[in-house]
Each structure stands twice: as structure tokens, then as C-alpha cells.
Amino acid sequence: MTIYRTFTLLIEKFPRFSFINAIITLSGVGSIRAFIMTIRYLIEAQYVIVKEGNTEKILLNDDVNDLGDKISFNRIVVLLSGSSRAALGSNISDDASSNTENGSSSAQHEVKPVQNHVTALSPVLSAEGVPSPGWASDGALFKYSREAVRADPWRVKEWDWYQVSNSHVALQFTFGHASYAGQVGVMLFDFQKQKTIYVCDCILPVPVLWMKLDASAGEDSVLEYKKKGMWMQITTKEKGKVRRIACKTEEFECDVTLSRLNDNSIALVVPFKESENQFYFNEKINCMSASGKATVNGVDFIFRNASQTEKRKDSSISHIVEPSSKLDSSSSEAKESLLLDNSSEKEEQANEQDDNMKAKSEVGKDVCVDRADCDEAWGLLDWGRGVWPYHNEWYWSNATGRVNGKVFGFNLGCGFGETSKATENCLFFEGSLHKLGNVKIICDHQDYMKEWKLEDEEGRVALALSPTFDRKTETKMLWVDNCTHQMFGKFHGVVSLDDGTKLEIDNIFGFSEYAVNNW
Incomplete structure (x- = not known):
């Protein structure tokens, strides 16, 4: 035929x-x-x-x-x-008839795949360019070489994507390419007030010829771009434990530092069913404390780590520095003094007045419940290298916060290649990683603002996301047609650690996303 x-x-x-x-x-x-x-x-x-x-x-x-x-x-x-969202077995209709060739039906029992836990140095690709699937709690255990890739050069995709966020705003950085086109960009948005504050994207032709990204997320390195009115520099040092991101345009400037609080990350290598030479090598690093400042047209957005938030004992709302006609003149003068004077004494005094000022304003009103949730900022890295099929759909969810005063985070996803040997699903708690199997991320595709549900196959995850903002992005250019709904909001529910300990999750801010890519 x-x-x-x-x-x-x-x-x-x-x-x-x-x-x-x-x-x-x-x-x-x-x-x-x-x-x-x-x-x-x-x-x-x-x-x-x-x-x-x-x-x-x-x-x-x-x-x-x-x-x-x-x-x-x-x-x-x-x-x-x-789509590679799920294996065929999970897509058979509930009323599907079984094979009755011999006049009798037989039940098919699902065999749970065993994930390959990589604990020693392992190549991402064989000499023939075939991926070696597995997962590790340290991306340094995977050895990646661009020379081993056996695919057309325009099929390679590489990116470093960062997010810095608190209970109110998120700052995102993109430095990557899809071979035939690249992007260096920054975005700042308020997911409580449902508005984008600033966006600057530089679209770059044929970056694969000159944009050389690192072979490991933990390498000490400096990525820098300075063209078209934008300067961005991402510095990684101390073997990936500390990262500094600085960016400047005509209207925008920022300088933030991320520090790891958990030595574990989630790294994996997975193949795609469409071709034996297609693969995805990815490392995601949660639980990084964040500190620094972004300024947009003279308005400051300050990100504080845990030690800095301890100074704000009376704070119960977000720390966005936002001028308002509703504020009295003395408060405005105090804020202006803070912006001009970086001394710790001035900052503490201004912060006290800022707390009183914001209690009277609409910024963060009825949003924050716990001081630490409101003030503490977190960093996330999504580091990816791979050769992807033209069409792909994925779900991804990530968050970091505190549970019982201790650092907690999770990374959940599906659709990222063929995951019988490795998934990216895990929990982070008190410096440890707790591995999960397959998960389901369920949403209403007719209304993404409705509640999302996140479940795993072993009953260890039962989370729900109440979205407040749809950070929708679309790219349509020639053969490229991509669309992502990244939903920000609060998570609540229950998760279980490896030893069976249950953690009640409440008011942890993060996101879940659904992406359709034709690229």
C-alpha cells in the first residue's frame, strides 16, 4: 500500500x-x-x-x-x-474492544517501566548519535558533545531560560536558538494584576553559526549579547552554584543574583519516537534564592532572598515599588530616598514606611497570606539541548516556596520525548530530591483560567493550580507556528516524599503551561 x-x-x-x-x-x-x-x-x-x-x-x-x-x-x-504526550496505551478508549480472534477476550496488564537512574558519567549520545536515555540528580553526570549530533544542523535547538519570581511579579530571560532563528529576550510581568510590564526580544537570523552555548549547565562561563540596543550577560560561577544575570536597554535595567539552596537538580536524556537521532538533554534547577532589582522607566521591582526578607518583619504584602497617586507625600519621599541611597539603615527605614504605604494601596491587596511567601524571591533555570521533531506538544509545571519554613519545590512535565526510561518529575525538599514516575497535567483547553490538576500514577501528587494570569506567547513565521499558555497562580494540595511523609501545599506560587510547537 x-x-x-x-x-x-x-x-x-x-x-x-x-x-x-x-x-x-x-x-x-x-x-x-x-x-x-x-x-x-x-x-x-x-x-x-x-x-x-x-x-x-x-x-x-x-x-x-x-x-x-x-x-x-x-x-x-x-x-x-x-504529539508525544503519552504512549499509545493511555490513548485507547475506555470502551475499546479487546482482541476476540479466538472467541475470547484477554485483559492486558500494564507493565510499569523501570527508569534508568544515572549515577556515573554517561554520554548523552553514542558515536552513531543515538541518545542514551536516563535521569540524574546532577547534570554533570551527562557528557554532551555537539560533534556527536547526527542530524541536519537546522534541527538543533539549544536554550538557557531563567525565571526570577516572587508572589507578584516574574522576570524571565531567554538566551537560545532553534538553529535557523534565535532569541535573546527579557520579559517582566505582574501575574496578580494580569499585566505585562516590559518585553524586549531580539530575533536573530541563523544563530547556529555563531551562538555557542555551554555543553553543561554547571560550567563556569559567561554568555553575552550586545546588539540592537540590548545588552545581556549571564555569568555562571562556583560550578553553577551562583549565577548573575544583568541586562540593559534604553527603558530597562536589571541585575539579579541566583544562589542554589539544593545541590540536587533534575537532568535527563530522552529520545523521540520519530527518529533514532532525535533527543532532548535537559536540566532544570529549582530552589535558587534570588536577589536584585529590575528598573523599568524609573520604577523599581526589588527581589529579596530569605535573609533580606527577615528585615521586613511587619511586611504582609508584595514588595513592588510602584508610584501611586493614592500615596501620601512622606511615603513617596521615603521611597525616592531608598532608590538613591543603598545604605542598609536607609533601606530598613524606607521599607517600614513602604509597608505602611502599601497597606493603604491596592498593590498586593488581599493577595499575600504569609510574609515569607510574599517577600521571598526564587530563581529557576531551564537548560535544554536537543534535536526535536517538527511537531511537539508538552505540559510543564514548576514552583518553589516554603513548606513549614523549609525550602520546597517541584518539577512536573509530560510530552518531552519518550519517557519510559526517564521522566523529569520530582519533588525537592530540605536539600533532597524525591523522584516520581509519570504524571498527568489536566486543564480545560477551552478556558485555561479554570483550575488545573496535577496527578501522578502512584498517588503521591495531588495538586491544583488556581490561575491568575495567562502569559500567552505565539510565534508565527514561515513554517514556525508555536503557542504557549503559561498559567501563573497559587498551588495547593498534598504531595508525598519517598519515605511516605505527606506535605500540605498551600499558597505556593508557580506555573503550569501547555505548549504546542511546530518548529
């Missing part, structure tokens, strides 16, 4: 799967073999034979006529579009 006939059959049975989508899928995965693998994972071996001698082609048997009854309509469209 020809590829064209296969497209025709799919179009007849599933009208929403257009011929154009089929062509995009085929071109995106890069080869007929990869496309056949997509079909193979969709309908499994009982429906398809993909290999004859040294050639591979699709030969569907008569059972394909019952395919529409065995796999739910909406989910099959997602799978055909190249």
Missing part, C-alpha cells in the same frame, strides 16, 4: 486529519521511515507490518477498518499530528 493510499484512507476515516497535515507531519519528522514509525506507534504491530527485507513500508491489514472504533477520535488526531 502506498503512502498516498495511506493518507487517503486516513482522510476518509478521520476528516480532520487533512492531506496538508499529513504532508507537514511527513516533512517534519524528516523521513518516510520516521513517518512509518509514527503510524506504527499509533496502531501498534497487530495492525501494521513496517519491514520487508531492507525496506520499510506500510501494509495495513483488514483490522484497520475497525480502527475508528478502537481508538477515540480526538486522541487519534493528536497522535497523528506527532
